[in-house]
Structure formats: structure tokens, C-alpha cells
Amino acid sequence: MASLPEPALPDAPLTTPKPAARIKRFTVTERVLHWMHASAFLALLATGMILYLPALSTLISRRQLVRGVHLWVALAWAVALLVILVVGNRTRLAEDWREIETIDRDDRRWLRGRKAPQGRFNAGQKINALLTIAFALLFALSGFFLWLGERDHRFIFAGTGTVHDALTFVSIGLLVGHLYLALIHPSTRHALRGMTTGEVDEAWAQTHHAKWVEAERTSSLS
């Protein structure tokens, strides 16, 4: 029986399709860091807008309360960041940083609009990550001096508010672009799976992150 060919049914596929191969892109540490930062950013953006935009600040009022929430969220962000750095997968985070700050020949070609194979992070993601980390540190620094300046007026600097505001404007632009690519743009939105489940389809990764898939194969063989 087993040696006999099965009658081919016109509608049935000849072979059952293999489940799409998945490839691990982000560990729990990276995903927790991403979503912690995202939720803190959105909470800080919302309270910050109430403090900054006259239309909202006059509608909500209660400036001291809103400012208190803004400050406590910022503090919670800093504590959460430290906790992740202490108990998280630091080896992996160090590897992320090494990849993000390396802008190689292929990245530079990719940024000029040419086709070039990309690693686990493409050059745009690397720049987004570098900006996000730098902005987070500058938000924290300028925010700290906004807070300290109110208590000790020797620390009121001319540009503290301007820096904090300018960071907000550029960050909103980055956020809009990030959300478009992660949620809407057809060829990139699959990446959201990587940040929720940790895994992406290997075929998708092969198209968008060829050097990474290649490196994974090599390392799994060795």
C-alpha cells in the first residue's frame, strides 16, 4: 500500500506545506526594553503635551498634578531601565549595541538608496536606534535640569527648555515614521512580529536581512 502512489486529487496539494520556518530575532530582554521604553515615552508625551500646549494646559489645568505624573513616569522609566540592565541579558544587549553602532559599507550604500544586504538591523533601524538612545539620555539630562532648576535656581540654563522641546518635536517625527513602518507599510510591518513574539519568518528575514540570516546559518552549522 505504502509503495503505491496516492491518487492525485485535483484540489489537494501534492505535499503538505511545511510550516513557515521562523527565526529568532529578539530575546525577552530586548522586547521588554522596547515595550517599557515605548509605554514610558507615550505616557511622557501625553503628560508633556498637556504641560506644553496652551490648548491642552488650559483645558486640563492642574499643572502641579500633571507635572507630578510626568516626573514620576520619568523616574519609573529610569528605574525600569536600570532593572533591565541588571537582571536582563546583558550579553545580548551589548551585542545589540555593537551591531547598532556599526555602520558598514553595505549600510552606507543602503542609506544612499542602493540595494545592499542588511544585518539583523538595517541601516535605518540602526540610525533610529542611535537617535532613540541619544534622545532618551538628552531627555533625561534636560528634564533633570528642568526639575533641579526649579529647586536651585543656579541650575536654570538658557537652553534647557528649548532642548527638551526640540527633542520632543524630532521624536514625534521618529515615532510617526516608526509606527508607519511597523504597522502600515506592507513590506516592513511583518517586523512587528519580531517585537511581539520574538520571531520572524525566515523567508521575510532572507529578503530584508540577508546578512543576518546568512550569519545565523553559519553559526548554527559550526
Added chain:
Amino acid sequence: MNDRTIGRAGFLGILGVGAVGLFLAKDATGLLDRAIPSSLSAVVPTSGWRIYTVGSSMPTYDPATYRLDVTGLVGSPVSYTLADLKAMPRAEQVSEFHCVTGWSVIGVRWAGVRIADLLAAAGAKSNVAALRFVSAESPYDDSLTLQQALLPDVMLAYEMDGEPISRPHGAPVRLVMPQMYGYKSVKWVNRIELGATVVPGYWEQNGYDADAWLGNSNGFSS
């Protein structure tokens, strides 16, 4: 420069620019004004004004029932309608407005009543040495010495830039004290208490200087 230092240099460069900006950046609202389409200027504070309210809601006033009470060291407490105030000698001026948090508005046109005219009309006693301006925005209040209140560019204003003062700017009357930081220029004034000594106001109780001279108080030195 190798591949890795390009990303790191960019990252450190942004951090450096941001940190230097704390000290060097000026209030950028003028720049913002040119960069942002006028349709958005109602939303983003491009005029330079930011609206800070500390109470639970921004005060509203009813022209029919609004009264400015002058109490304390007067022959007998008096109560003025907005029409009564407008019947007093009208003063006009163009002055700057500087907030202690770092933003400024240049060339604000004010119209209102000089404090000397108000005190004369109210029948202030000769031993008045301080004026406490109480806002409808509880718990906001602030005080000036008599000498400060009689400076030639101090007024109780009912018009700003040719219009009746709007609700966010302190309708119907606010104090204008251009030589001191903005927190001294109490908005939504509905009572003036004439006394013998200065009473610490809302922001003084939060650590700010009572004599809030521009550039020469709150840690600023000229």
C-alpha cells in the same frame, strides 16, 4: 574611521550638541513661528506665550458679576466693576514678558490702570507698604512692595495687544510687572489686599524669590 566608529561618532555627536544646547540654545519660539504653518500656530505655542495654571481649572469671569475688591488698609473696602476700572485714567505701554522657566515674549502691548491711580481712587491709607494680588485661580497670589508697585511700568491691565485680555492671559484684569519674572504678574486678579508687610505668595512658598528682578534673582546674576 572604521565602520564601528561612524555610528558611535554620530551618537556621541548628538549627545554633545544636546548637552551644549542646554547652555547655549535660546528660546526657539521665534524659529518655531517661521517653521510651522500658521494654521498650527493656535495649537503650538509659537506666539511665545505658554499658559501655566496651577489651580484645578482656569478661572472664568462673568462681566455682570465681576468685581475687583480692594481691602485692608483702606478707609472702607471698595469693590470695582470692570467699567469702574476703565473709567480710571487709562495707561498704555509696550513691554517685555520674561518667564523664570526661560521663555520670553517681546513687545507686548498693554492697557490698564496705574497702581497709583487705583490706590488714590480706593482711598488707601498712608501706612500701606505692600500689595497682595489675589487670583481667582485659587490658591495663586503674589505680592509687591508699594515701591515696586509704583514703578512707572507696573499696571493692572485689562487689554493686551489691542484686545480685552483673553481668558488664558488672565481675564478680565491681570497685573503687569515687566521688570520681574512673570510669576509676579498675577492673572485673574479679583482682590487686592493693602497691607503693611509683604506676604509670601504661591511661588515664594515654593522657593522662588519675592523680589524677582529680571536677571538678578532666582539664581540669575547680572
